[in-house]
Amino acid sequence: MAEENLKIPRHVGIIMDGNGRWAVQRGLPRYKGHEEGLKATKNTVKAVSERGIKYLSLYTFSTENWKRAQEEVSFLFGLIRKHLKKEFDFYKENGIRIVHSGDISKLPIEIQNDLKEIINDTRDFSGLILNLALNYGGRDEIIRAISRYKETKDKFPLTEDNFKNFLDVPFLPDPDLIIRTAGEKRLSNFLLWQSAYSEYYFSDVLWPDFSEKELDDALKDYAKRKRKYGGMG
Template structure:
């Protein structure tokens, strides 16, 4: 029996989010520059998306580039942006064959114009797909997202479009970048780091965390399946007791 065969199809998480970490360390182990790890990380994305579609995951969010990543060396950022354009160009047709819809969350305006153009093209090309929704988190951070949401709420209050007393968690959900996307039930982080790195802080309030020592360029669909099996063996209580769940 393979690890895939152990997955309970009736207990799949609807949404999985992944912090793809370890490209630089993987490249260093190979005696290469960091971009070498990023290049090989594309194959990990390909395998993970394929694995998610095979078992019927509905949403997959990949943390590809944070707002803090802009402070990395200029050459690395430029290489990453170029790699992103190339990957979008190379992978869109395959994603269409897999019936994968593409969307993004993050500060779109901060991305280089060629990246914006390619993203818009790919999102439009895949807009009629009805399978997995692949969410790319680009130039994204939770602090940026929540700050932007507060600005929009403040403006709507100022314009008398929203009453302060009506603001609750559901209202805030509608102002976040992830509006219309369910909160992730499972958050995976690769490379052995045990932190969240400013990712989906509002949305992961009740997510299950799975930390693996596998560096991202070595991550494959089988690693995704292992994480899902681990998730399915957990008890999700949402503040209740085990006895209440049984009842």
């Protein structure tokens, strides 16, 4: 568990990277890495909830992931569909509310329906708010937000504060901390608008091996930082 009195971020985003490499290193097919990664995801969601973090955004499937082999994409969607509704008891037990970022219209219809259902079924849960970034890209979200603004009847000045109302989950606060695994040090189109002043933590651990210790290491590192938001230190 995290140390008592540790400065805890309100919103954490995680770029879950390294499933495929984890499998390849072990001479296994890539889908095995995704299966193990899913276990790490569930454990991390529970650990984040236990540490009092209010919001968690997980980069589940990006707009760029469509470029992968069709077999892998199909397996990923099958895995997502299998577990979206299956985990309802887990969400209920831990009070987890599901929300979604991304272009839902481009997802397979079965996943669209399951996603809408789990969002509706968990809407009154008062614990961790889990944002699934599924078919998500930061640039795509900004373009879609601009389109939504242009469709509004009442044209008011497009300020930063107003613009946020047209993002996929308007009430979601900007992420305080973004964690990326597998040693990569880039955003990969994740929460581009929201992450302007986020703190970043990069871990060499491949996602299937991400543990509570890794999470706590990231939280301890975050707690040491002084956030200035462009002001004087």
